[in-house]
Amino acid sequence: MINRFRLEPETLTSPCYIEDLAFETTANLEPLKGIIGQDRAVKALEFGLKIKKKGYNVFISGLSGTGRNSYANSIAEKFAKEMPIPNDWVYVYNFKNPDIPKTLSMEAGTGQQFKKDIEGMINQFKKEISTAFNGTEYETKKNEIIREFQQKNQEIVNQLNETAKKFGFLFKESEQGLVTVPLKEGRPMTQEEYENLSIEEMEKLRENSNHLGLETLEIFNKLRDIEQQLTQTVKKLDEKIAYDIVNYHINKLLARYGHRKEITKYINALEKDILENVDAFKKPKEDKKDMAQLLMMPMKSNENFFNRYKVNLFIDNSGLDYAPMINETNPTFANLLGTIEYKNEMGILKTDFMEIKPGSLHKANGGFLIVQAKEILTQPFAWETLKRTLKTGEINIESLNKQMGYVVTSSLKPEAIPMDIKLIIIGDAYIYHTLFGLDEDFKKLFKIMADFDVEMLKDNDNIFKMAQFIASHCKEVGLRDFDKTAVARIIEYSSRLADNQGKLSSRFNQIVEILYEADAWADFQNEALVTKDHIEKAIQEKIYRNSKYEEKLNEMFEEGTLLLDVAGEKVGQINGLAVMGTGEYSFGKPSRITASTYRGKPGIINIEREVKKSGSLHDKGVLILSGYLGCKYAQEKPLSLSVSISFEQSYSIIDGDSASSTELYCILSSIAQVPIKQSIAVTGSVNQKGEIQPIGGVNEKIEGFYDVCKLKGLTGDQGVIIPKQNIKNLMLKEEVIKAVKEGRFHIYAIGHVDEGIEILTGISAGERDENGDYPEGTINYLITSKLKVLADEEEKEKE
Numbered sequence: 001m002i003n004r005f006r007l008e009p010e011t012l013t014s015p016c017y018i019e020d021l022a023f024e025t026t027a028n029l030e031p032l033k034g035i036i037g038q039d040r041a042v043k044a045l046e047f048g049l050k051i052k053k054k055g056y057n058v059f060i061s062g063l064s065g066t067g068r069n070s071y072a073n074s075i076a077e078k079f080a081k082e083m084p085i086p087n088d089w090v091y092v093y094n095f096k097n098p099d100i101p102k103t104l105s106m107e108a109g110t111g112q113q114f115k116k117d118i119e120g121m122i123n124q125f126k127k128e129i130s131t132a133f134n135g136t137e138y139e140t141k142k143n144e145i146i147r148e149f150q151q152k153n154q155e156i157v158n159q160l161n162e163t164a165k166k167f168g169f170l171f172k173e174s175e176q177g178l179v180t181v182p183l184k185e186g187r188p189m190t191q192e193e194y195e196n197l198s199i200e201e202m203e204k205l206r207e208n209s210n211h212l213g214l215e216t217l218e219i220f221n222k223l224r225d226i227e228q229q230l231t232q233t234v235k236k237l238d239e240k241i242a243y244d245i246v247n248y249h250i251n252k253l254l255a256r257y258g259h260r261k262e263i264t265k266y267i268n269a270l271e272k273d274i275l276e277n278v279d280a281f282k283k284p285k286e287d288k289k290d291m292a293q294l295l296m297m298p299m300k301s302n303e304n305f306f307n308r309y310k311v312n313l314f315i316d317n318s319g320l321d322y323a324p325m326i327n328e329t330n331p332t333f334a335n336l337l338g339t340i341e342y343k344n345e346m347g348i349l350k351t352d353f354m355e356i357k358p359g360s361l362h363k364a365n366g367g368f369l370i371v372q373a374k375e376i377l378t379q380p381f382a383w384e385t386l387k388r389t390l391k392t393g394e395i396n397i398e399s400l401n402k403q404m405g406y407v408v409t410s411s412l413k414p415e416a417i418p419m420d421i422k423l424i425i426i427g428d429a430y431i432y433h434t435l436f437g438l439d440e441d442f443k444k445l446f447k448i449m450a451d452f453d454v455e456m457l458k459d460n461d462n463i464f465k466m467a468q469f470i471a472s473h474c475k476e477v478g479l480r481d482f483d484k485t486a487v488a489r490i491i492e493y494s495s496r497l498a499d500n501q502g503k504l505s506s507r508f509n510q511i512v513e514i515l516y517e518a519d520a521w522a523d524f525q526n527e528a529l530v531t532k533d534h535i536e537k538a539i540q541e542k543i544y545r546n547s548k549y550e551e552k553l554n555e556m557f558e559e560g561t562l563l564l565d566v567a568g569e570k571v572g573q574i575n576g577l578a579v580m581g582t583g584e585y586s587f588g589k590p591s592r593i594t595a596s597t598y599r600g601k602p603g604i605i606n607i608e609r610e611v612k613k614s615g616s617l618h619d620k621g622v623l624i625l626s627g628y629l630g631c632k633y634a635q636e637k638p639l640s641l642s643v644s645i646s647f648e649q650s651y652s653i654i655d656g657d658s659a660s661s662t663e664l665y666c667i668l669s670s671i672a673q674v675p676i677k678q679s680i681a682v683t684g685s686v687n688q689k690g691e692i693q694p695i696g697g698v699n700e701k702i703e704g705f706y707d708v709c710k711l712k713g714l715t716g717d718q719g720v721i722i723p724k725q726n727i728k729n730l731m732l733k734e735e736v737i738k739a740v741k742e743g744r745f746h747i748y749a750i751g752h753v754d755e756g757i758e759i760l761t762g763i764s765a766g767e768r769d770e771n772g773d774y775p776e777g778t779i780n781y782l783i784t785s786k787l788k789v790l791a792d793e794e795e796k797e798k799e
Helices: 039-050 068-081 110-133 137-165 191-195 199-257 260-277 286-294 300-310 333-339 373-377 382-392 430-439 440-445 461-477 484-498 508-524 532-546 548-557 616-633 659-674 698-712 722-728 734-741 753-761 777-799
Strands: 057-063 086-093 102-106 169-174 177-184 312-315 325-328 341-344 346-351 369-373 422-427 448-451 455-457 503-505 574-580 583-601 601-607 643-645 678-683 719-723 746-748
Touching: 039 057, 039 068, 039 448, 039 461, 068 325, 068 369, 086 110, 102 110, 102 260, 102 346, 110 312, 137 169, 137 177, 137 199, 177 346, 177 698, 199 260, 260 300, 325 333, 369 373, 369 455, 373 382, 373 422, 373 430, 382 440, 430 440, 461 484, 461 503, 461 508, 461 698, 484 508, 484 532, 484 583, 508 532, 548 574, 548 583, 548 698, 574 659, 574 698, 583 659, 583 698, 616 659, 616 777, 643 659, 659 678, 659 753, 659 777, 678 753, 698 719, 698 722, 698 734, 719 722, 719 753, 722 746, 753 777
Parallel strands: 057 422, 057 448, 325 369, 369 422, 574 678, 601 643, 678 719, 719 746
Antiparallel strands: 086 102, 086 312, 169 177, 341 346, 455 503, 574 583, 583 643
C-alpha cells in the first residue's frame, strides 16, 4: 500500500557518467577562461566597467568562495589593459601661497625626468651663480658701483660738514653711521671739555644741534637716496648676472615642458623666485674669517630654503604597461586618501610639500580600485571620505592630526587632484541591502549591482567548464592531472554542495580544497594521476576531521544515553530530524518527539516555547498545527483538547519549521491512539491545509538517521519520509543508496499529511463521504470520534 511513495535508488542521486566526458585527463583540456555559471553577474559587471557616467560604480554581491574576488580582479585587469596609462602627478612649491602646494600633471613617465631636470638645474645654479659672483668680473663691476657711491657719499658728507661748521659741529663716521661732534676752537671737543660745559653753554649747544638737524634734513635724505640707489644698482647687477645664467636653463625647460600651461606657469614662477632670492645661491669666499663663520652657521636653514625647489614625484606611472588596477586590502582613511607626514624638530611636528604621500585612490586614478565592503565599513572616516571623493570627483588629502588631538605647528592643504576611477566594492547581499536602505548616497554612487549566485545549471556546457576549471588549477598551482573518474566524482560532489541534482555549486573555494587535498593523497601514494579514489579519500578525510561531535552523538545513541527507538511502534511518539553544524560541516541528528493529548483548554502547549528554548520559526510551525487541527476537525464542534508537545532530551534552542509535519503526526497518533512506526523518521513542514512543504538539509537528515539505524541494526523496515519537492535535492552517499537498493533502508516522498500518516501507521487516513463522515477504521475516523466524545463530555459538564 505504501510502495507508491517509496523512491527508487536511481532517484537518490545524480551521477556523472564518465562515458559522457570527452577527455581522458585534464591534461587534454584547455584552461578555463572567464568564470562558470555567473552570466547575470558577469554581464552586470562588464556593463558597469564600460559605462563612463558618474555614479556607475559597481557593488559585487555574493557569498565568499563564488569567485567574486578572483573574477573582479581578472575582469578589471582585462579592461585596464585596453585603457591608456594615466598621467604622472607631482607636487611642487607654491611660491604665492606655500601652505597650498601645487599639483602638476604630465604624460606618464615624464614625472621622473621633470624632477631630475628641476632639481638638477637648481644644483647647477648653485655652482654657476656662486662661481659668477665670486669671479673678478663681478667684483670689478661691483667695486666700480661702490666707488661711485663712496665718491657721491663723500661729497654729501663734505656738504654736511660745511653746514655743520656754521653751528659749531662736525659730522664723523662711526659704527652707528654719521654722528655729530661739537667743536671748540675749530677742533672736536673732548669728553672732559663736554662734561665741563655750563648749563647755558649746554643749552646753546642743544639749540645749535636742533638748528643743524633742520638745515641738514634735506641733505640726509639725499644720502639715503644714494644708499638706496646703491642697493638697487647692486641688486640689478646681481639679477643681470643671475638672469644670464638662469634664463638659459629656464628656456631649455620651457622648450621641453611648455606645451602644458600649468607647468609653464610654474617654471616662470620658479625663475622669478630664484632671481628674487639670488643671494641664497651665492657662496662666500673661502677665507679664514668666512670659513669660521660658515662653520658656526647652522646649515639647516639654508637646506630648508632650497627644499622649495624640489619636486615631489607623487604618482609615477612610468612602470605601468596599462591603466592601474589596485586591490586595497586595508582601506583605512590614510591608505585610501594619502597622508601628510610630519617630522619632529625640537619636539615640534613640522612638514612641507615633500612629505605628501599618495593613497590607493591616487594610485588607482585613471583605472580601477577594488575594496572589500566589510573592511572599509569598519574603518573610521574611510566610508564617508570615499563617498565624498566620488561625489566631488576630486581627491583632497586631509589630515586627521587635529581631529586626533595632535599638536601641529605647520599644516598643508595640497591642491586636489581630479579623480577618474571606477570603484568596485565586494560584499554580500546583507551589506548591499543595508546600505541601499540606510545610506542615501549609496544608491546614487553604486548604480550597478553584480550578484554572484551560489549555484549554476548542471548541463553539459557547465560540466565541461568545471573540468576546464580543474585543468586551470592543475596548471596554475602545479597539481597532478585529474583523470575523468576524478572529474566525474568532483561534479557529483559539486551537486551535493548545491543540494540539487540539477545544479552545480559555484562556491569554488570548497571545490578547490578537495582538489588540493586529493592531489596530496595522490602524492602520498606516489600516483601520477588523481583518480576517483583520491577524491573520495579527500572527501571522507575532510568529513572525519570535522565529525567529532557527530560521532559523540552517535555513541550516545548506541549506548542508550540518548533515547531513540528505531524499531517497534509507539503512540504519541515519533522520530524527527534536525541538522546540526560545526563550522563548515553539518550533519543530521534524529530526535524523539512526543505528544500528550487530554481534555482541557483548547490549544497546543509547546514545551520548548514555554521554557524559552524555541525560535520564532518553530513557534510559527506549532501555531500552524493549531490552524490545521481547527480547520480539519473543528468545523462542527469546538476542540475540547489540550496538546503538550516536546523535543525530548533537547537542551538548546530549537528553530525552524521543518519538524512541523512530524509534530502533527505525533499529535494525530496521540488523539487517535494509533501507534507510529519508530523505524521511520520524518522531516517536512506543513501548512494549514495539510500540504507538505520542502525543507533544507534533506541529505544530512537522511544520512543522520541511517547512521543511527546502522549502529542499532538495520532491519529492512527503517526509512525516512521527506517532502516530494525535495526529491531533486537528493545527493545521498553511496552507502545509503546501496542500502536502499538492497531493501535495507527506504525513502518515501509525500505531498500531504494524509499520505504520511498512512505510511507511519499502516492505516489509511480516510476521506469524507457525501455525508461528511470518514470511513470507519481510518485515522481521521478515530480522531473525529475521539474529539466528538470529548466535546460531548464538555457540553454535559456545562449543563
